[in-house]
Amino acid sequence: MDARIEQVVTSGKVTLDDTEYDVESNTYIVGDDDEVIVIDPSHDAEAILKEVGDREVMAVILTDGNEHRLSVVLEVAAAGEDDEENWAPIGLHRADRLLWRDYFGRLAKEEDDEDDAKALRSLEPDIWLEDGGVFEIAGAQLEIVHTPGHTPGSVCVISEQLSALFSGDTLHRNRPGSVGGVYEDLRKQLNSIGALLTPLPKDLRVLPGQGDETTVGDEDARWESWGALAREAED
Template sequence: MTSGPVTLDDEKFTVEVNSWVVGDDDAVIVIDPANDAEAVLKVVDGREVMAVVCTNGRDNVLSTVLEVASDEERGDAEILLHRGDRSLWRDFFRQLALETEDEELKSLEPDQYLEDGGTFEIAGIQLEVLHTPGFTPGSVSLYSEGDAVLFTGHTLLRGKPGSIGDEYPELHTQLNSISAQFGQIPGDTRVLPAQGEETTVGEEADRWESWYSLSNRSDEDA
């Protein structure tokens, strides 16, 4: 877990992020490295990073992806992001290009775009990509049916949908994603979110219908 700034509508918030390292003794994928590449690489502990998966394109996640993916001996790992967050990616790296005077960053793109229903495998663990927009347009979750594990990013946390401070960027869309994508997943599936403690699909399913009142309040405030 690391902590650092994330930007929403030009306002800075401090957000804690759980970065997940999934694999075996030889190779891993890293899900949502954020804020502190050194801390993430300490957990990787010299294993080969096969891919860096961003469940969203917020700046706190993108700030570490190049360093975590970099490997001079083996070659850089692929960086994966959903196309829905392409504009967030471009905004971040164009700004970084200005700050570092590195013109190449202006044209940098993810190595691969994640697609809803796509799958990839690491250490015998198969992960399915679920497009779960709301926190960002390109937010995704990763589901391993065989291992009964769901990495929800900031789409679903323990006891609440993911937010930035008290702000929900597109809460109604986010709640629809939760219902549509997670509603048929077995209740005993572990939920490993990008923030806070783990939970299960069943524990959260008992709560998420009540969260629509948050969406209604947001509409009234607007």
């Protein structure tokens, strides 16, 4: 197996419920010297594509449909190719389709050219991610696990060969994941995290969408204590 993991940290602003947050995000590039899959491009497509270099982007996986990912996903999928037929396929869970449609619908309203606006409104992901779906790159398998809560269509990605769990914004180090401390459905998110972590090896690396990496064992040990956060959110 020749696959390896590279990380790019980018920063930008994310607006949720009319409030703007400064966010620093992790993008992961998985592959070898020839081909890669990009997980969670965010904020700065140029920085991500600089790390990709001359390698072919075989797919782009989004662990959720929030705007800091959608704002750069087309540019990363294109990777300098003018012909859309040569763009990498974009994967998103169907439960985040509304987030996708809302984002590109807003862009369409800002377009003066009606043909461009129509194209934006008609955009759809190329692949609807499903629980148990698998991508392959450079001898490594990337398995999709649906983990709703942060968003309805949040997913995580597990690679046994790379001994890594890409947890997106479902799970961060020391806490359930969030953008700006905002939780959409924390109880559902905690249930997803618990079901995700329980069967996994305790020494498996967790590579989150924000912040430093951790391990399954460390976060599993903290999981039960997070119930208080859910009770506070409901009060």
